[in-house]
Amino acid sequence: MTHTGAELIAEHLVNEGVPYAVGLCGHGDLGLLDGLHSYRDEIKTISVQHESIAGFIADAYYRVSQQPIATFTSCGPGSANLPVALGSAFMDDSAFLAITGNVATSQFNRGPFQETGRYYQADFSSVVRPYVKRSFQAARPEQLPLMLRQSFSLMRQGRPGPVHLDVPLDVFVEETDAELDDPEVWSTDSRPQPGASEEELDRIIRLIEASDRIVIVAGSGVAGSKGEDALLALAHELRVPVATSPLGKASIPEADALALGATGRNGTFAANRAARGADLVLAFGTRFDDRSTSSWLPGYTYSFPQTALVHVHIDSDELGRNFPPTVPIQGASATVLRQLADRLRGAAMPTSRDDWLDAIAGWKREWEAHVAPHRDATQVPMRPERVVNELRSVLPDDGILLSDVGVHHNWLVQEWETRQPRTFHQSWGFASMGFGVGGVIGSALAAPQRKHVAVVGDGGFLMLPSAVATAVQYNIPATWIVWNNGGFQSIRDQQMSYFGADRQLATTFLHDASGQQYQADHAGIARAMGAEGMTVENPSDLGSAFEAALASPRPTVVDVRVDDSVSLPAAATWELPPLAYPEPSFGWPDA
Structure with missing residues (x-):
């Protein structure tokens, strides 16, 4: 019995227990989509509007479930949108299989549409090599069984991480009588846990x-x-x-x-x-x-x-x-x-x-005496501590919180009280903006019986708001809380600290002509894509807004107006050489 290369891939994903393939169509992955169509009753294909979102979904899915899923992207710019998410997974020990389509092998070195081939033919592997545990490129379908089996073993064993499989179009569609390796025989889910002598x-x-x-x-x-x-x-x-x-x-x-x-x-x-x-x-x-x-x-x-x-x-x-x-x-x-x-x-x-x-x-x-009083602050715009405290009071103990990258991330690391394992996720090592925006969908897919919230900055949300459309399409009841403070304020604060209060540039959102603050209507953006959206400006309305969002069966965006002038209390420091590092603002020097 023969299979196409794409059918071999789809069948192996099913054999590994992969429930989702997430990605974006293009001419380079046409053949893979046809193979997934043959297995559509056993593996669900989810289409996104930006390839980074696919990677963040897969990254967060692994962090919650400890099992990898697959992404698919086309050649050229489609797959070039993926390394931001791959880097996030790689540096934080998360895993997924990134399947990238490529030009047909018969066209290697001829400079066809979207070939990355100036120095080596169809060379997308060099693009992602710093962000994956291993990059495979199949030149014929007979190579796929070994590559797939090794990919899943590599992703899971030792220090987990993403693996890349690059497949030219002809390899997706050509037929072969090659047989897949049995994952149970080869123990691709075996995870040795060595100890001390x-x-x-x-x-x-x-x-x-x-x-x-x-x-x-x-x-x-x-x-x-x-x-x-x-x-x-x-x-x-x-x-x-x-x-x-x-x-x-x-x-x-x-x-x-x-x-x-x-x-x-x-x-x-x-x-x-x-x-x-x-x-x-x-x-x-x-x-x-x-x-x-x-x-x-x-x-x-x-x-x-x-x-x-x-x-x-x-x-x-x-x-x-x-x-x-x-x-x-x-x-x-x-x-x-x-x-x-x-x-x-x-x-x-x-x-x-x-x-x-x-x-x-x-x-x-x-420390508690220093930080606790602000958790009930009534000022407008809202203090960060009040926002975190109100969310903690309504999210169930087993609810999963994802933080995107921005100043809100710093507050969540310091203020959020974790109560159960694997209920707080973040992009730490690579600090990829967009992780929370897309990742909350992967979290919800991995544990659909639980509540899932992403806290995202207004800057990060505007990078990839199409994640909300994906959630609407697939009826995923995720919640986004947009920490709306008018810009990339963590970087603005560094500009002020290192170079002076009058040296701000390109960090606060301003209208160019008037110099007045610019604020997008994030709740309106959500409603335009078919989700629910609400704006909260008064702290007395926070609790009820968060409760309504969590109770809603629909994707929901809550736009929260947060005071951009409140600084995080620092009990330690961080150096950006050769700039002078700031001394801690609390408890320093030691008494």
Whole structure:
């Protein structure tokens, strides 16, 4: 029995349990669409209006479900719209299969319509190579079974990430008698979770026994290995507080007495103060990037090498990249957390740690006293804290919040209280604007029984508003909250801080002729695309507006007018060399 190359791809997606293929049509993927048509009862094809949206949908789908889906894009500009989303997934350890169409192999090197071929024929692989774990290009349909099987294994194993499969048009439509590899036989969903050796565990335990000021730091690798329960068990077994990286924010319920919040420039005072004052940091699944560490400046967030460091990461390249580990371990966070909890179960914890826990409790009270009063502020335009607080009060504990990139992202990292695992998602490493705009659709597809909200800036929303049209087309009840503060204000604030208050340019939305503020009607845009839209200017109306949006069975946009002049309280810093970094505005220097 023969199949076309496209039918082989569609059948393999079905065999892998992929429920959705998301993308945008073009002449380069015509053949794939025909193959998907043959399997339309088993895999749903979703069409978007911009290829980046397809990538963000797939990225968020993986973050919520831990299973990859597929995107499809045409050659030339169609696929060139995808790297922004690929970079977001790649740098945050999320996975999807990016299938790109290409020109027919018989036309390679002839410069046909939309060939990327100035230096190498049909060379789209070079475009995406920095943002994928592997790029495959099939020259004939017989190659597809091996490439598909290896793609799914690569996406899931080790440090997850997207994989690229480039397919020329003739390979989609030519027939072959090649057979697919059975995913169950080849265990493409096998995800080895290596742990620490007995010798490594002994070294860690000796450090724990010799230390009084211990902090656990949980990164995204904890959630990636499904280690949230093991993290909580170890923290309570040791009576050790837990800070998170911003990307690992949902690793622990933040109402837990041992939870400190996130580290870094957008983090809390308790997290940064405890991390830099610790004598031992147990770090799981974090890469210690600049924004989570105060740009590695000594004594602001961390005090390595004076502080001993146990660093566990699935990717050995991250061990020793930015800080010197006392004990480096290449392993899965969940496995090592369980190993340590098992070894330490029932062990007596020294009372000398009580002073440390008391000090941390005091820092948490100081911070709360500083930030809490603004959560009920009644001023107009609204304070950011009031917006976050009102949303937290109505979104169910298992509701999923996605943050787009912008100043609102900083507020959510600091103020949002996570209550269940994998309920807060963001584009951190690549910081791709549009992640939340499109990603909320992928989140809703992955967990349709739950509520899904994206908080997006007015700048980010205007980049890709067509995501709302996609949600309307497919009846996806997602909610977008547009943080309307009149521009790209996180960058405006940096202009003012580094170069002077009178040096603003191209960051605030203004009418060119009058110089007056420009504001688009985001709720009106939503209604024009068939969604519900509402505008909120008074804080007393926030709660009811959010409740109505969450209760609606239709896609809904809530345009919220937020004060653009309120600065985020900073308990740490961030450096943009060679510019002078700002000192923290709270709790610095240490008392």
